[in-house]
């Protein structure tokens with residue numbers, strides 16, 4: 231609990247910066263809990279590699295999911311977890327193939343998705359490292375950035391890698407979770423990898439773009455890929471979802487902004503907007519009150535919905551959302567709108583964690 235809270239502060243407060251500041255190598259120590267206790271791992275370690283479909287696999291834990299695509303001449307990885315997980319990723323890949331790692335795609339700049347790129351690069355010096363221009367800019371903004379986390383190539387809003395059954399399509403459809411979010415489509419597998427725009431089947435965490443931006447970003451994504459026959463949606467953490475789940479999330483992000491605006495204009499509290507969302511049965515999973523089993527940091531889907539309504543309120547008021555509270559909840563918006571009832575965004579209790587539901 232305490233460790234989760236500490237990491238949540240790290241994640242919520244300065245993810246992009248801490249990504250760039252991570253030391254190189256595979257032996258980076260885990261964050262030290264406040265109070266100087268002995269360092270210990272705060273994230274569940276990587277789990278055994280799981281088959282998703284065809285030539286596509288995923289590795290859960292140690293940060294975000296790592297997507298593994300076994301191609302004709304080598305292996306493509308999307309996201310490389312926190313620093314210190316490079317060897318574990320390689321060990322899991324070796325259970326299914328001896329082919330070399332040829333390409334690393336980074337969905338965004340956060341350290342739980344880019345952290346072990348340097349280690350894999352030491353083993354495979356010719357590996358392509360591909361990310362959006364925005365992700366490169368966020369990593370490079372830190373003067374102490376580890377150069378081995380930076381890309382060998384970038385793209386603006388659309389890039390095709392490979393051909394035939396090995397074709398991969400990258401999409402950047404706007405600012406949302408970060409300024410450089412990439413979505414990875416594997417057409418032959420009818421699969422998309424979402425990064426943290428979709429994680430744990432809840433509304434996205436919004437440290438960068440805001441509630442209005444994420445609604446636009448996810449709508450644009452659905453529009454861009456809707457004719458590709460996608461059936462499998464791999465989330466940045468936790469779940470494998472489906473196309474209906476992605477469409478539902480896009481609807482939810484838009485409905486949240488609409489309900490938040492109506493509540494704001496009426497002078498109601500953010501909770502009124504959440505109550506409005508609860509009236510739509512389509513959104514039940516996105517307003518669930520349980521902690522997901524294996525959740526690395528954060529809170530329930532319901533608490534995230536409250537957070538995002540608060541983010542929307544700060545936008546309507548022309549203010550900057552702050553993310554200083556341990557569970558990542560944005561600070562109260564305006565004098566008029568004091569934010570959600572604290573009980574609705576309180577950090578999960580030990581009882582909630584003990585009763586966590588399957589990922």
Ligand SMILES: [Zn+2]
Pocket residue numbers: 293294340342343426466467
């Ligand atoms: Zn993440």
Ligand SMILES: [Zn+2]
Pocket residue numbers: 338340407426
């Ligand atoms: Zn992230």
